[in-house]
Amino acid sequence: MIxxxxxxxxxxxxxxxxxxxxxxxxxxASSVDVAxxxxxxxxxxxxxACTVAEQEGTVVGFQSLNRAWPGNPYxxxxxxxxxxxxxxxxxxxxxxxxxxxxxxxAAAQAAGxxxxxATIGADNSxxxxxxxxxxxxxxRDGKDAIPHRFxxx
Numbered sequence: 001m002i003x004x005x006x007x008x009x010x011x012x013x014x015x016x017x018x019x020x021x022x023x024x025x026x027x028x029a030s031s032v033d034v035a036x037x038x039x040x041x042x043x044x045x046x047x048x049a050c051t052v053a054e055q056e057g058t059v060v061g062f063q064s065l066n067r068a069w070p071g072n073p074y075x076x077x078x079x080x081x082x083x084x085x086x087x088x089x090x091x092x093x094x095x096x097x098x099x100x101x102x103x104x105x106a107a108a109q110a111a112g113x114x115x116x117x118a119t120i121g122a123d124n125s126x127x128x129x130x131x132x133x134x135x136x137x138x139x140r141d142g143k144d145a146i147p148h149r150f151x152x153x
Contacts, residue, residue, distance in 0.1 A: 004099050007050040007062060012037045014059035015052070018088045025089045027124060040064075048081060049107035053096045061087035063100035065107055065116070074119045074147070081108050081116035081152075085130065092126065101134050108152050116150040 007015070016037045022028040032040075041050050046066045053061040063085045068076040076082050083104060087096050108116055118136050120127045122144055136148035 001055070002060070002096065002099070003054045004051060004103055005054065007042060007052045007059075009038065009042055011052055011059050011062070012042060015041065015062050015086070018059065018061065018086050021088050021090075022086060027089070027126070029121075048111045048113065049104055051100050051103040051107075053087075053091075053100060055091070060091040061085075061096045061100060063097075063104050065104045067111070067113070068117070074117060076117040076119070076147075077115075079113075080149075081111075081113040083116050083118050083150075085118075085127070097130050098134070105152070113152050116152060118148045118150070119145045120148060121145050 012034045016032050016034045019028060019032045019037070023031045041062070041064045044066055046069045048065040048067055050064045051062060052059045063083065066082045068078050068080045068082050070078055072082065074082055085097055085100060118131045119142065120131060128146065131148050134150065136150045138146050139149040140147050
């Protein structure tokens with residue numbers, strides 16, 4: 001059974017391992033450490049939500065949703081949401097992403113977000129397919145990434 005719940009500080013080690021497994025699989029540009037995970041996903045003052053999927057005591061995926069801030073690295077308009085989805089390669093294609101997005105969408109609605117950006121590497125076919133299935137569409141040109149948007153109902 002998989003539980004979807006808000007991320008906790010104690011999840012940082014598992015979250016880092018998920019991103020590093022994605023890196024080892026060639027689907028992420030760089031590895032991370034626990035301090036980076038805490039800074040990017042757990043301690044961020046712009047966070048709207050960070051949700052994990054836990055199976056038998058181990059976090060196997062997570063999704064972060066932040067409110068865009070001035071000068072953000074994705075050049076997303078202030079006030080939009082910025083989403084990131086990270087699923088351990090061994091747990092992919094199991095419906096976790098859809099369940100995580102349902103939680104993020106509810107958080108976006110509660111926070112009054114009108115749009116969410118997912119900036120996806122142009123060579124990441126799995127992420128492109130996932131975000132398309134969730135209803136995201138490309139909305140502007142990117143260099144090595146394709147910015148997608150979702151209009152929050």
